Amino acid sequence: MIKFLKRIFIGKPLKTNEEGNQSLSKIKALAMLSSDALSSVAYGTEMITTALAAGSALALWMQLPIAALVLLLLAAITFSYVMIIHAYPSGGGAYIVAKTNWGNGAGLVAGGSLLVDYMLTVAVSVAAAANAITSAFPQLHSWSLAIAIFLVLALMIMNLRGLRESANFLMVPVYLFVISMIGMLLFGIWRVATGQYTPEEVATVTESAKNTGIILFLKAFSSGSSSLTGVEAISNAVPNFKEPKAKNASKTLLIMSLILAILFAGVTFLSYAYQINPLTSDNTVLSRIASITFGGDSSIGFYVIQFATAAILAVAANTGFSAFPMLSYAMANDKYMPHLFKDKGDRLGFSNGIAALSIGAIILLLIFKGEVEHLIPLYAVGVFVPFTLSQSGMIIHWYRERGSMWIGKSIINFVGAFISAFLVVTLFALHFTTVLPYLIIMPLIILFFVRVKKHYVSIANQLRVNPQQIKDMRKDYDGAMTIVLLGSVTKVTVSAVDYAKSISNDVIGMHVSFDTNKAKEEETQREFERYFPDIRYVDIHSSYRDVIAPTSEFISAMAGKAKKRNMSLTVLIPQFVPKHWYQNVLHNQTAYRLRRVFVKSEDITISSYYYQLEE
């Protein structure tokens, strides 16, 4: 049944060597990996102008220099990641770069930040998409959290189905958004150039400047820079590309950044040219640009832009689904994350990573009841800390290699690292309380990584076969002792004792009796001895209706005896298996509880004799 549902939702398993077929062409990879970065065009300009207008409407001109600075940062980050892709083609992005160049600590900070950030990306994106949907259909408003969770689950299933199928699906919203946006920008710029547009009526703003100058500039810049999240995703996913992987990945990254730059510059230009003040209307800046460009809220162009925006927001979360499993795989390979993140599922994706990300995002949505927007500064810190570490790490990398043009490359990375670090400082200064959790969560996460690694290293050391030591611990038993735990004499008991006789030369039947029915206890013993006259029957008395403690005591004593006689000791628990699993609730779970106790006993092997019931 579960298997059947799995087939329907996930598809039939793929062979390990079918992996190549799942690789991505550039055009699919762009759809798969760019939705997060590109969707930020839907709100990037708005965040800048809102921050400015909150200070003073007279400061709105600043959006032009700020946009220029954001584009500079984008360029620095893009070139930096292109270089990272070539230098570290096995994926892992900031984690690998920081680890290799700065050391493990920096790697863990970068990796931990990004893992948490991908969960935040997913939560923030689906919440935005749910808002877009409930704005269009207000009657769904009370379902918006449920819609967000549904979107997470839909993305999870899509990603469990495998890379290629989800890329196919994602191409529609991503390319629809890119094409319709470029169309709008060209049309809008042409109208501005020819003076053919009618700005919307704007409520006259009369105010004294509340807050201008450098603080306002920094606030607006740090808000706007959060549109750059998602740019690093491609560097994490290099192994998913078609050969030559590094080249294809870096080309895809360049194309993505170029599109992002064009869209962002164009939207900011029109926002400035149309003199849009974000505070004078509830509508988004992008929808107002579309309305002015296409001549009103009922034009076809306006609807296309609105629909494309909602669609790309809905799939923006997918970037997290591509990057999180790859990063957790890289960290699990280094033993900082549980091994289960290394397991590939039926469709060759890292299923556990996909599932963990979904669960994390759903928990975030539930905790914050879908209102995750104010987590954005936190999320920005979580992006720019790894950016800083990876870009500065690259400077070390170039210095170590000192290849051709290493100084030029270092300068690019320096610009990226400097602006990123500057942004981290700004975010802490301007949003201290929102960003504070970062300082609490990161040490805990890093402690977790370190503990996991320590555990794996310790286990490996304890299990490693050391030829000298192994000679001492090898055992050449002189025989085998088996204790069969008996309730009453049934077909299960009889079969189990027959089996016990086949594996050992010393079988003991052990029974626990209570104060309740002496005659029945004696009858059980007589019956057992009738069938097995040659087997020792031991009756242990319990005053507390407890089977576990007296059994455990007796077995410990026997373990000592077996050791003295150089025999192995098996504890055999006869159990019948009902035809249907749910029937198990009707039977007491003593066998299960006994097993849990003996798991911790040295030199005892626990064996279950299962007897199948047919009805």
Added chain:
Amino acid sequence: MIKFLKRIFIGKPLKTNEEGNQSLSKIKALAMLSSDALSSVAYGTEMITTALAAGSALALWMQLPIAALVLLLLAAITFSYVMIIHAYPSGGGAYIVAKTNWGNGAGLVAGGSLLVDYMLTVAVSVAAAANAITSAFPQLHSWSLAIAIFLVLALMIMNLRGLRESANFLMVPVYLFVISMIGMLLFGIWRVATGQYTPEEVATVTESAKNTGIILFLKAFSSGSSSLTGVEAISNAVPNFKEPKAKNASKTLLIMSLILAILFAGVTFLSYAYQINPLTSDNTVLSRIASITFGGDSSIGFYVIQFATAAILAVAANTGFSAFPMLSYAMANDKYMPHLFKDKGDRLGFSNGIAALSIGAIILLLIFKGEVEHLIPLYAVGVFVPFTLSQSGMIIHWYRERGSMWIGKSIINFVGAFISAFLVVTLFALHFTTVLPYLIIMPLIILFFVRVKKHYVSIANQLRVNPQQIKDMRKDYDGAMTIVLLGSVTKVTVSAVDYAKSISNDVIGMHVSFDTNKAKEEETQREFERYFPDIRYVDIHSSYRDVIAPTSEFISAMAGKAKKRNMSLTVLIPQFVPKHWYQNVLHNQTAYRLRRVFVKSEDITISSYYYQLEE
């Protein structure tokens, strides 16, 4: 840790033969078992007068004949249960009586009704208590569901601690209520008799009679009769009394009914004498009686009555906690309920019954968000159906015995049975939609009982040792084959193979390899063969990264071979046990999944070789 908490909350375990010490004296049993019945005085009269006043304020005189009828029903039920206690001193009440005299079907209807009803009792009572608490402290209002759940958990822990301790605790609220109520009634009657009271100012009611006559009378009577729930509880709990059990139990029942009759009659008398119309104020009828009797809302007497009422409502749920576990024990003894309801806990209570009741009540509270009052008609049907069955069953009982005065006894039971049946019909007629779920739930519950019984009977038949059959199924194996499942060669593997050699003369090491790292796979084989040159090593290849399917296939094939050679087959799964249980998440759970697969295989014994890690 869990053990420690258990000791604190539940107390130290008691020996089975300490049971006698846990028995109840009459005075404690009254506290333990009467809270449900007595607490109904807090709302019984109010339910009658509210039903009447809703028809017409002029019909309020009818409360006197209705109260007389309720008292008649109480007398019939009481004498009937006294006779039941003597006739069936082993407890079980309506279930046993209906089963013995009418047959199994009637027993299941009675038992199923009461089991559901006890859950409803607990939910309704704690919700009422939570309302009483939040009326006193309005700032707690939004916590009222949490308070109700907390009360359920507190009662659960108290009952898990054992009978005597909970009886000690319950004596305070029950006797406080009885004494303060009797005080109030005596004082009130004296004031009425001497004309010394001042009725509260009543808004003049001018209305035409909306609804009078027989329908109104029936509505008010059926509402009032729900105060009689809880009377049957003592008959379920006879085994908990001190010797002579039946005599003590029936005396306790008579005392309880007498107190209930006095309180109910007194409250109704004062309600009539004071001319209280329940619709003219938000306060309860009982609090208005207290206010008039003691001369105002700030008198000490008023506060004492208010406090005592809240306290008895809070503990009324305890009747369910006494009766449900006993009834489910009786039904489990007859194999209609899962065996786990027969297990006695550390303190000799039926822990699983107590826990199941708590969970059921909490689920009801959560489903109905604490607003369980409108379930009362449903609950009343659930009481009067078993009343009808048990009382009519007693008539059959007397007829079969035909002892002294059997006709007189039969007449008492006939009156009880007739009024109960009449009430069931009335409830269906007047509250059809509320009562409808009873007709849906009961068939499902009875189906459950029947299926459980069928399952146990079938299992017992399948397990029973039949001398002829057993001769055919006995096996005298010629040897033992063991398959050791191998990952890599570690200390665990080496120890496990050494153990396998001690229990069998044919050991096979089985390894599953993937497409990923051929060199490593070969190295594993070489290493294994270095340590165990005499053991067969089998390498199974899997293309789907799946260990389970190929392992399962191989083992099935080997099972066939073992059978042919008349050998037993053991599958040995080597596992290491981390020092802390939570570390298990860091390791893959293949062993666990393998076990689940092989549980269903005939003729295979699954054995876990546990290797203890020390760090």
